[in-house]
Amino acid sequence: MIPAALAGAKKLHQLELQNNELSGSLPPELASLHELVQLDLNDNEIEGHIPAAYGQFDHLHRLDLHNNLLEGAIPEELFSSQMDQLTKIDLSNNRLSGHVPLGICRMGHLASLNLEGNEDLLGSIPHCAIERGIHADEENRAHCQEQLRPFCKSLKSREEL
Numbered sequence: 001m002i003p004a005a006l007a008g009a010k011k012l013h014q015l016e017l018q019n020n021e022l023s024g025s026l027p028p029e030l031a032s033l034h035e036l037v038q039l040d041l042n043d044n045e046i047e048g049h050i051p052a053a054y055g056q057f058d059h060l061h062r063l064d065l066h067n068n069l070l071e072g073a074i075p076e077e078l079f080s081s082q083m084d085q086l087t088k089i090d091l092s093n094n095r096l097s098g099h100v101p102l103g104i105c106r107m108g109h110l111a112s113l114n115l116e117g118n119e120d121l122l123g124s125i126p127h128c129a130i131e132r133g134i135h136a137d138e139e140n141r142a143h144c145q146e147q148l149r150p151f152c153k154s155l156k157s158r159e160e161l
Contacts, residue, residue, distance in 0.1 A: 004029040004040070007038045014038040018064070018126040022046055026070075028053040042090065045069055050091075052077045066114065070094040074115075079103025086110060087137070093117035100126065105152035111140035112149075126151040 001106050002022055006015065007029035015033070018040045025048035026041070047069040051079050054063075055077025061079070063086060077083075079101050087109050097120035099112065104113070104126065115121060128144035 002030075002046070003025055006030060006122070007032045008100045009033065016040040018042045020044055025049075026051055026054070026065075030054070034058045036060055037128070038064075040064040041068070043067045047071065048050055049073075050075055050078070050096075053081055054078060055080045057083060059085060061085055064088065064090045064122075065094070066090040066092040066117075068094050070096060072096065073098035073099055076101040076103055078106055081106065083107075084109060087141075088112040090111075090114045095119075096121055098156070099123055100151075102152075102155045105148060105155065109141060109144070110144050110148075111137060113144060124151055124154060 001024035002017065003078055004027040010033065012033050014037060016038065022044040024046065026046060028051035031051065031053035036057055038061060040062065042064045045068065047070040050065070052075040052103055055075060060083060074096055080103060084107065086107055090110065092114040096118040099122050100115065113126060115125050116127060126148050128147040
């Protein structure tokens with residue numbers, strides 16, 4: 001279980017608890033960690049929904065929740081203008097469902113996106129991996145935007161219906 005008391009560590013920059021056999025749900029209280037830059041909780045047994053409150057991280061660059069038991073829709077709030085510093089999102093291999101939020105098309109700093117292995121996500125699933133090396137930020141961002149372009153066009157068409 002991830003203790004909600006971690007939210008009291010207001011100056012925390014990185015929270016890396018991957019591969020710890022953690023269970024339970026994601027505490028929404030973690031969203032009060034406004035200095036957090038990296039949240040890695042991958043390869044655990046975390047279940048439930050991704051809290052919409054996680055769209056309140058002001059400085060988050062990396063969100064890695066892959067290989068858990070998360071379910072439900074991806075909250076639109078994860079792709080709000082407040083989250084525009086995100087460079088990596090990995091939500092792969094969970095049980096997420098519904099459509100990928102349109103807000104993903106506004107993520108101008110995104111260099112890596114992985115939503116694979118979520119069998120119940122609807123429509124085409126965008127994917128952009130770090131193809132130019134981990135230190136080639138500008139090239140990776142440009143590549144990711146190129147990969148997202150057709151997906152975003154299809155999403156905008158769906159929104160117009």
